[in-house]
Amino acid sequence: MVRSLEVLPGGSAGPSSSGFEVAYVAPDRTELRRPLVEAWAVPFEHALPVRAFASYRRQRNLPGLWWSATMGRHVGYESWLERDHAMLLDFDPAVVGISSQPFWLFWSAANGRPLSHAPDYFARRDDGTAVVVDCRPAERRGPRDVVKFEATAAACTEVGWEFRLLGAPDAVVVRNARWLAGYRHPRHRVEPTASRLREVFAEPLPLMDGAAEAGEPLAVLPVLFHLLWSHELTVDVSVPLHSGSLVAPGVSR
Structure with missing residues (x-):
């Protein structure tokens, strides 16, 4: 249904699963942080956003809320590109759950510097499998972004989730x-x-x-x-x- 879709392989960007941690906000607003291997079965499709969607004058991106028929509630987005992909996830008959900014992923670079990234979406399919989504046009993926996307792909590979890095949809x-x-x-x-x-x-x-x-x-x-x-x-x-x-x-x- 979309073009510019890349399923990135796991690999060199991050450590093994024992080095990844996730922090998330449960539906009851409890803030939790734990090793990724202990959180792979968490229903992140019901998690609350881990960070706010900023809005200010002369803002270049356009944040907002998408009312999801799948969830019966709003799902946030930070740009029109994210909005379009939230809509397409909502339209996908195999998707039964969607959350935006579902968790922080933490890991350490090879030099020991701490790094973190919050993916744009987490989606649960009707067969129980999951997909983690980041939205970024190909021409706006800088070297630092690529490192974070590759680390996220590696983390997803470790726990059996699909990772999608999406550009402009059809x-x-x-x-x-x-x-x-x-x-x-x-x-x-x-x-x-x-x-x-x-x-x-x-x-x-x-x-x-x-x-x-x-x-x-x-x-x-x-x-x-x-x-x-x-x-x-x-x-x-x-x-x-x-x-x-x-x-x-x-x-x-």
């Missing part, structure tokens, strides 16, 4: 997901219209043809877009969404 996918995200709230799941739409699109049909068959399009379309967001119906989001886009059955929920 523009068409983002536009389509952003449109559908406008209908992500459960209030758009209206019955019996939702059930009728699943019946109509039991076989693939063009979007507007199926909407018209299900009822008055002005009433039906918000429900249809919600079902596309939740993947109960599916459409190819790699090409621009339009009235003739082929809509097909999706995931049964």
Whole structure:
């Protein structure tokens, strides 16, 4: 769904898992710090952000809050790039949990200098696996950043998490997901219209043809877009969404 995605190998940037520590804030606001090997099973998807999202005049980046349909609450972001990736994680049907700034990772450089990094996101998949995400355009990854990203990748490898270093996502996918995200709230799941739409699109049909068959399009379309967001119906989001886009059955929920 995205381009500029790199799954970095673990390796030379950091020490073994015995040298990594994580600090995080539990849902009850308890602050904890422990060796990474003792925290690999912590449900970081429910952790609170370990640092605040700064906001000030003439700020170059644009922080904010994304209301996550997956979590039923807000997830923070520090730039529009992070916002887009938070949205795409929220849109991913395999993702069941998301948190922003989920933990501090601590380790020591080869010269003994202490280093730390807070990844942008932690996501839990429905099979129990996890992915740690950092968002940074390729042209803005300086040498110090690369050291931290490589160390984070090494730490993730040690505990069996995937690490993704993400640049700009595919523009068409983002536009389509952003449109559908406008209908992500459960209030758009209206019955019996939702059930009728699943019946109509039991076989693939063009979007507007199926909407018209299900009822008055002005009433039906918000429900249809919600079902596309939740993947109960599916459409190819790699090409621009339009009235003739082929809509097909999706995931049964």
